[in-house]
Amino acid sequence: MKILVTGGTGYIGSHTCVQLIDKGWQPVILDSLVNSKVSVIDRIESITGHRPPFIQGDVRDADLLGKLLLEHGIEAVIHFAGLKAVGESVAQPLRYYDNNVHGSVVLMQVMQQCGVKTMVFSSSATVYGHSSAPPWNEQVPTSPANPYGRSKLMVDHIMADVAAADATCAMTSLRYFNPVGAHPSGQMGEDPQGVPNNLMPYLSQVAVGRREALQIYGKDYNTPDGTGVRDYIHVNDLAKGHVAALAYSHERPGHHVFNLGSGIGHSVLDMLHAFGKACGRDLPYNFAPRRSGDLDAYWADPQHALNTLGWQVEKTIDDMCQDTWRWQSQNPNGYP
Ligand code: NAD
Numbered sequence: 001m002k003i004l005v006t007g008g009t010g011y012i013g014s015h016t017c018v019q020l021i022d023k024g025w026q027p028v029i030l031d032s033l034v035n036s037k038v039s040v041i042d043r044i045e046s047i048t049g050h051r052p053p054f055i056q057g058d059v060r061d062a063d064l065l066g067k068l069l070l071e072h073g074i075e076a077v078i079h080f081a082g083l084k085a086v087g088e089s090v091a092q093p094l095r096y097y098d099n100n101v102h103g104s105v106v107l108m109q110v111m112q113q114c115g116v117k118t119m120v121f122s123s124s125a126t127v128y129g130h131s132s133a134p135p136w137n138e139q140v141p142t143s144p145a146n147p148y149g150r151s152k153l154m155v156d157h158i159m160a161d162v163a164a165a166d167a168t169c170a171m172t173s174l175r176y177f178n179p180v181g182a183h184p185s186g187q188m189g190e191d192p193q194g195v196p197n198n199l200m201p202y203l204s205q206v207a208v209g210r211r212e213a214l215q216i217y218g219k220d221y222n223t224p225d226g227t228g229v230r231d232y233i234h235v236n237d238l239a240k241g242h243v244a245a246l247a248y249s250h251e252r253p254g255h256h257v258f259n260l261g262s263g264i265g266h267s268v269l270d271m272l273h274a275f276g277k278a279c280g281r282d283l284p285y286n287f288a289p290r291r292s293g294d295l296d297a298y299w300a301d302p303q304h305a306l307n308t309l310g311w312q313v314e315k316t317i318d319d320m321c322q323d324t325w326r327w328q329s330q331n332p333n334g335y336p
């Protein structure tokens, strides 16, 4: 199967391309490089022995998309391309709605014109409301707290409407919990620009000496050790979830929603200690005030993905930390 992967040089997209190639499918990558580097393609080739076609361009460019779908004989799309910084989405909401929502609408319009019926989309656990006790299944009421989350939920709704209007379309939203980790080869990983907002990239930059100490946001949450609890999922498990979702949905029209998580919550201190073990030293940290908008604790109920896709996570937080450390120590400044 030939698959257009938008955002395919990004963190999750690049790992998914490796899994698609392993499965014998052929990814074609479209990415504007707004948040990734083209050298990722070399790494995909080095890991798999196959160099996927790469087109630099924007998903909002309908002419380019149309040409691409037809010239490459695309049969399905995995749509990762989007902006993902929550704080930035609060400051620049129109940029987020234009990129994430308008970009997805253009993509679905062009797919319709070209007769491409299958799409798998990067949604997020951030679409869920904050009032339900974990674990969160797919029925938890949605009520995202910021423009980024709302942009994801809007696309979920649009996909449901498209699938309802055309009984031959298969539209699948994957709601990721906290993706972390790196390819076990150490050749691919997360490479954020500037100061990382998220826990794992910050921790790994502390470990490699690029940052002084981790600030732990809050020590009085209603959790066993007082620090925030999340459901961390290894990016390779997440990538395999895309392969499973695509294989399933390509045969089954409709709108499908799956949570992709491990079903287990880990605290910030759990992650700090696991990372210390992986890199062989205690990492410096201090406690800082809570970060606005953060919740105490949530994790996935991943039963629907297990029962329907036969997918579940295989990797532990030790794997996540070891693989992140291998990537970060071999590539202290990220991709060239
Ligand atoms: P990433 O920034 O590494 O990858 C996104 C890629 O999309 C980048 O390579 C970027 O250059 C590209 N891109 C952005 N806008 C584009 C456009 N208009 N046209 C073409 N390319 C464009 O992010 P990621 O962590 O790999 O996330 C992938 C997707 O998963 C995103 O949609 C994100 O919102 C979603 N997601 C991520 C997380 C997470 O914690 N990483 C959690 C839930 C959902």
Ligand code: UFG
Binding pocket: 084, 086, 124, 125, 126, 176, 177, 178, 179, 197, 198, 199, 200, 202, 214, 215, 216, 217, 218, 227, 228, 229, 230, 268, 291, 294
């Ligand atoms: N944290 C720290 N110090 C840091 C960074 C984070 O203590 O420097 C803590 C946070 O307070 C939280 C935990 O580590 O308790 C995880 O924080 P992240 O920023 O890594 O992740 P979030 O759970 O806040 O959000 C992430 C993505 C969202 C996505 C969500 C899905 O950033 O885009 O997971 O569950 F929607």
